[in-house]
Amino acid sequence: MPALLEVRGLTAGYGETNVLHGLDFAVEEGGVTALLGANGAGKTTTLRALCGTIRRAGEMTLGGARIDRTATEDIVRLGVGHVPDGRGTFMELTVEENLRLGAYTRRDRAGVAADMERLFGYFPRLKERIRQQAGTLSGGEQQMLAISRALLVKPQLLLLDEPSFGLAPLIVQDIFHILRRINTEERMSILVVEQNASLALDLADHAYLLETGRIVISGTAAEIRQDETVRRSYLGY
């Protein structure tokens, strides 16, 4: 069976310069794939290319359908939820309005309401702050809001851009624990991008290491964890 997301020969960049030089990777249905790499390796750029917010070329399929020429708004409709770099919070809007925007493409009101309740089960703090301006939330709460917004798309695939970035270790633990539950309990397929390799490898079943826009190592999470280079440069032992 082909993977849910298959990427072949992906190049992408800003203006004239290419940042990604031909990536091949995949996310299995129901699986978690991690994309590791140092700051500036091209992780965020990869997610942007997947969603079509920047210039890109190559072959990308989601559930067998080509998405490399599809507009961002339509990729969302095909079932891609994106927790972007910087969390993408609508600061001036309320928490509730942020969530409603997550469900913008959906017409099943009852389904949306049920999904919101389920998300409040994961993130009770969002329910408490539902009427608050999203800009007043803490970093951790904004990350929870971003994850909820992306899940309200009712995606087949969830893209996460450094969910641990700038957060206290305890909150990071919390969030990764919930991501694990979302993957196992709801069989949500996830592509997670992280600088924190050990964290991402705990969650993932497959991983790729990105260096200056090229994949240099790939394999199962267990294999990657044993890899000498990864251990020395990214895991620190």
Add this chain to the structure above:
Amino acid sequence: MTGLLHQIASGIASGAIYASVALALVMIYQATHHVNFAQGEMATLSTFVCLTLIQAGIPFWVAFVVALLLSFAFGAVVERVLMRPMMDAPVLASVGVFIGLLLIINALDGWIFGYTIKPFPSPFHSAHAMLGGYVSPHEIGATALTLLVLVLVWLFFRFTTLGLAMRAAAHNPASARLCGVRVNLMLSLGWGLAAAIGGAAGIMVAPIVFLDPNMMSGILLYAFAGALLGGIDSPLGAVIGGFAVGVLENLFGAYVVGTELKLTVALVIIVAVLVIKPAGLFGRAVHSRV
């Protein structure tokens, strides 16, 4: 005393007009970070279209609605054809396009409809002045209608999903796209809505100031002063600022500077706000996002 009440009442009446145009300016500013200097001329064009329809024998309110629908379409087309290609252009280039649009519409109005000053019918006729003669029936009707438009716009943005999507597209287009919002379409709709709001203001003010191609030029200045006073990024602030400028203009005109110098009130407000409190009364401090 009666004189003062009269000045305040008619200040509120013109304030309603400024508030509408100020709201139109702020809506476009929020979405594009540009001030649409052609907003006034677009409203004048709407008013000419309305007058043409009325003169063709169409009932006032039908003509009003048709003119606003056409204004909406025109605003959306202007965004699509003129503004979209300018999206990433430097500020000065955009300002150039706005000024160009202003001049073109102004010349077009003169060429098609003529430069003579035309009377404009009021839908609110009544033989006698109301409220003890402080305000004319037209001023009351126009103010009520303008308030109705403002309330409808507020309800739309506050309570509908489309209104929410338009706000999201204006505040954070990148993130809105990731929610599936068609940001470009929202921009066109925003321009259309702003053009219709401005058009309603033009049609309501025309019976008072009479219609000619330059009808809105002074009004745009007052509206801009109101938008700045309220905060150029705050729709509610723009509406309150518009009313405040209307009242201030009338009071200063009557008791301080004289009606000849009323327009300077607008200029003084603009300069004062920019110097003392650039964010306006209700706006957030200006910070450029990186």
